[in-house]
Amino acid sequence: MKVLKNYSSKNDVNICQIVAYKGNELLIEEYRNAFSKEDTMNVMSVTKSITSLLVGIAIDKGYIRSVDDYVMDYFKDYTPKRGEKMIYDVKIKHLLTMTAPSKGKSEPWKKVCTSKDWTYTTLDILGGRNGTIGEFKYRTLIVQILLGIIKNSTKMNVLDFANKYLFNPLGIENRGSANCFNAQEQMEYTMSKKNHGKVWFLDPTNMPTAGWGLSLSAYEMAQIGLMVLNKGVYNNKRIVSENWIDQMGKSYISLDLKFGNQDYGYMWWLPHRTSNVIAAIGDGGNVIYVNYDKNIVVAITGYFKPMVFDRIKYIEENIVKPIE
Numbered sequence: 001m002k003v004l005k006n007y008s009s010k011n012d013v014n015i016c017q018i019v020a021y022k023g024n025e026l027l028i029e030e031y032r033n034a035f036s037k038e039d040t041m042n043v044m045s046v047t048k049s050i051t052s053l054l055v056g057i058a059i060d061k062g063y064i065r066s067v068d069d070y071v072m073d074y075f076k077d078y079t080p081k082r083g084e085k086m087i088y089d090v091k092i093k094h095l096l097t098m099t100a101p102s103k104g105k106s107e108p109w110k111k112v113c114t115s116k117d118w119t120y121t122t123l124d125i126l127g128g129r130n131g132t133i134g135e136f137k138y139r140t141l142i143v144q145i146l147l148g149i150i151k152n153s154t155k156m157n158v159l160d161f162a163n164k165y166l167f168n169p170l171g172i173e174n175r176g177s178a179n180c181f182n183a184q185e186q187m188e189y190t191m192s193k194k195n196h197g198k199v200w201f202l203d204p205t206n207m208p209t210a211g212w213g214l215s216l217s218a219y220e221m222a223q224i225g226l227m228v229l230n231k232g233v234y235n236n237k238r239i240v241s242e243n244w245i246d247q248m249g250k251s252y253i254s255l256d257l258k259f260g261n262q263d264y265g266y267m268w269w270l271p272h273r274t275s276n277v278i279a280a281i282g283d284g285g286n287v288i289y290v291n292y293d294k295n296i297v298v299a300i301t302g303y304f305k306p307m308v309f310d311r312i313k314y315i316e317e318n319i320v321k322p323i324e
Helices: 010-014 046-060 092-096 109-113 118-123 144-154 158-170 183-192 216-229 242-248 312-323
Strands: 014-022 025-031 277-282 286-290 296-302
Touching: 010 109, 014 158, 014 216, 014 312, 025 312, 046 144, 046 158, 046 242, 046 277, 046 286, 092 144, 109 118, 118 144, 144 158, 158 216, 183 286, 216 277, 216 286, 216 296, 286 312, 296 312
Parallel strands: none
Antiparallel strands: 014 025, 014 296, 277 286, 286 296
């Protein structure tokens, strides 16, 4: 079945792959821009939603006690900057909902991305005298701390943790290093329109990036979506608890037009302000779309194209309506 053209825009030219399921039945596979089924794209902020799943798995397995744990409980070896007090009140749930306070008006990309340890450098920007806990502030760098919590609580390399407990059970090949070691290579990786390979961008300590940088195919993203649709079960095997899937897809923050009038869960979006539809959304229109009411999963990859973010209307007009 081909994707219909009920709705289109000038942004659609960057689509590389489209995969759609109704129930467990694969109905649509389309590959564009010389991409094949096996090719991958840096799915940008979809990575955040994968990080959320990894936090859930770590909680399920007892490594992390609760989202109500204080972040600093997991970094006993870290000494906050002089005079910093607010950092002690930040909880894991504040990172998951983008309501953790951070220093500065913008994200210090150069400082973090040229540091030897992105997690501990990011801790330096958490808190701040002028910050407010509970105020939504969309930040890509700050969520790096979540993977640091997984590392410190599991005593595992986080890439190994992800491969073992999430990717492998879903039939997704192990991710390896993107082998980017300087700013130019980082930029090339982000902007590339070609197959990225089975990789995840790693910092100098071999820690994956939590907010961007994971490369997946649409078919692989669809398997993640199927697991979410089935409340944490894939091929009759429990991957993540149903409780975590439910908590992850709840609305914690209602946002305005700047964020598409959507609600926000634990790093998953609620496009219609209801848990009936949730989505992992990244720049370039990379999306995992899960519709519980209609039993549909759609995954789309696209190369980076400025100002392309939300592809929900495209999905619902061209894919969901014809197959619902």
